[in-house]
Amino acid sequence: MRTRLYSLDELNDIPGTTVFNALRSRQAYHLHKFCMSLMQEDNRAAFKADERGYLDKFRMSEEQKRAVLDRDFTRLIDMGGNIYFLVKLSNTDGWSTAKAVSSMTDLTPDEYAAMMRSGGRSPEGQRSIRGKK
Amino acid sequence: MARITAGIATSHVPAIGAAFDQGRDRDEYWAPVFAGYDWVKQFQEREDPDVVILCYNDHASAMMLDVVPTFALGMAEEFDVADEGWGRRPVPQVVGDPVLAAHLAEQLVIDEFDLTLMNALEVDHGCTVPLSLMFGRPAEWPVRVIPLAVNVTQFPTPSGERCWQLGAAIGDAVRSYPAGLNVQIWGTGGMSHQLQGERAGLINPEFDNAFLDKLVDRPEELRRITRIEYLREAGTEGIELIMWLIMRGALGEKVEELHRFYHVPASNTAVGHIVLRPLG
Numbered sequence: 001m002r003t004r005l006y007s008l009d010e011l012n013d014i015p016g017t018t019v020f021n022a023l024r025s026r027q028a029y030h031l032h033k034f035c036m037s038l039m040q041e042d043n044r045a046a047f048k049a050d051e052r053g054y055l056d057k058f059r060m061s062e063e064q065k066r067a068v069l070d071r072d073f074t075r076l077i078d079m080g081g082n083i084y085f086l087v088k089l090s091n092t093d094g095w096s097t098a099k100a101v102s103s104m105t106d107l108t109p110d111e112y113a114a115m116m117r118s119g120g121r122s123p124e125g126q127r128s129i130r131g132k133k
Numbered sequence: 134m135a136r137i138t139a140g141i142a143t144s145h146v147p148a149i150g151a152a153f154d155q156g157r158d159r160d161e162y163w164a165p166v167f168a169g170y171d172w173v174k175q176f177q178e179r180e181d182p183d184v185v186i187l188c189y190n191d192h193a194s195a196m197m198l199d200v201v202p203t204f205a206l207g208m209a210e211e212f213d214v215a216d217e218g219w220g221r222r223p224v225p226q227v228v229g230d231p232v233l234a235a236h237l238a239e240q241l242v243i244d245e246f247d248l249t250l251m252n253a254l255e256v257d258h259g260c261t262v263p264l265s266l267m268f269g270r271p272a273e274w275p276v277r278v279i280p281l282a283v284n285v286t287q288f289p290t291p292s293g294e295r296c297w298q299l300g301a302a303i304g305d306a307v308r309s310y311p312a313g314l315n316v317q318i319w320g321t322g323g324m325s326h327q328l329q330g331e332r333a334g335l336i337n338p339e340f341d342n343a344f345l346d347k348l349v350d351r352p353e354e355l356r357r358i359t360r361i362e363y364l365r366e367a368g369t370e371g372i373e374l375i376m377w378l379i380m381r382g383a384l385g386e387k388v389e390e391l392h393r394f395y396h397v398p399a400s401n402t403a404v405g406h407i408v409l410r411p412l413g
Contacts, residue, residue, distance in 0.1 A: 006361050014364055019288050019364065032198050036194075039216045040216065082287075087217075102333070104330055122335075
């Protein structure tokens with residue numbers, strides 16, 4: 001066996017964090033294809049005119065489509081999504097990245113913005129689920 | 134012979150580009166961010182570099198869906214600005230240097246770095262926000278740019294040590310280029326930030342400031358930082374800091390710090406910026 005500096009299980013040990021990897025990338029391939037389609041104005045217009053009909057052109061799971069319609073970024077991340085793809089959706093909505101990001105926390109967008117202005121979320125107690133440090 | 138005359142690091146937050154494009158760069162929220170980049174604009178006027186090797190990450194604009202290259206070098210004459218969902222940034226097209234890029238590609242692959250070569254590439258805010266911060270609003274960018282896109286999004290990213298080694302090889306490749314070019318290398322992204330999950334909004338000023346300190350005179354300590362340590366300490370997107378090690382690795386052992394800036398926040402992110410001059 002080759003040596004490793006740490007077990008990959010540690011990737012699951014960071015509180016409130018999902019590490020995006022090759023398997024997730026594959027699970028979200030069609031979701032991400034939809035997201036990248038929003039890089040064209042014509043497609044943004046078509047999506048806004050008929051969100052459900054536009055989504056049905058992609059081989060996404062029903063759960064992924066539902067989460068897009070609900071703008072449920074937490075679910076989208078759970079289903080393999082990565083924020084850099086997902087912000088194409090929030091950009092299309094005219095949301096700031098901060099608003100999209102804040103929706104995954106227990107804070108309102110205003111509370112989240114206030115937290116950031118006062119220095120952001122401290123890493124204390126946020127580094128490890130097992131170690132609680 | 135070509136020379137690397139400076140290494141520059143900066144964050145590349147998209148909201149900085151939006152604030153800049155919409156003329157909000159001197160409002161109450163953004164003025165302290167942009168003030169941190171006044172010095173470097175004067176510096177660039179004096180330095181007048183010919184080419185920038187710009188290490189950045191593509192944010193699912195040109196890569197990451199169908200292909201996920203670990204290191205991708207931009208070979209083209211020009212690179213269009215990507216539409217990331219709210220229209221293209223109103224900035225000049227990025228002009229490349231295919232001859233130097235081909236030299237780099239040749240030397241780096243010979244040196245065992247199995248690069249992906251991009252003959253067509255649209256560049257996103259990762260590339261254009263640093264250009265705006267360094268040069269303001271010119272009609273044309275005053276430098277040619279060789280984009281070097283690094284996968285910092287999909288685990289496993291390259292290690293910090295691998296990035297350092299790539300930077301060292303880039304430094305050697307530039308120094309073996311016959312034309313007398315003034316070349317800068319930029320490392321962009323970071324500093325601490327996390328854009329997903331309940332832990333979103335993470336900022337770690339202790340980690341960031343130690344990183345800035347060590348970048349100057351103890352880079353060997355930075356080379357040992359593991360991916361998991363970046364994720365835990367600097368956030369899932371804070372691992373972009375490995376791209377700063379490509380820049381630093383290209384500068385050689387000793388550097389002089391010319392300028393430094395650190396500010397929290399720009400949107401979700403801790404902004405860091407440093408200008409280094411290689412010594413010897």
